[in-house]
Amino acid sequence: RLRHLEPKRDLIVTIGKEVKALNNATFSKDYEKTITTRDIQPSVGFASRGSLLPGKVIEGLPVMALNVNNVDVNFFRVKPESLPAF
16 A cells, blocks of 8 residues: 555556466566556645634644645634633
């Protein structure tokens, strides 16, 4: 199993004619097939599952971005009396 392959990359798979299947079948000649890895759709997510930030966070919220150049995040302060709604 190959993990972390580059998106939209062409790979050539070659199976030699001497390789036997479980039923001992073989190819009459080497088999070659080109496959292309899938494209990775752009996505953005937060590095943590929390929805509330402490009031003194200065450095911001860790954001994980894949195939995205930049992310615009807006932070809103919730009044203490409204916290139970979250």
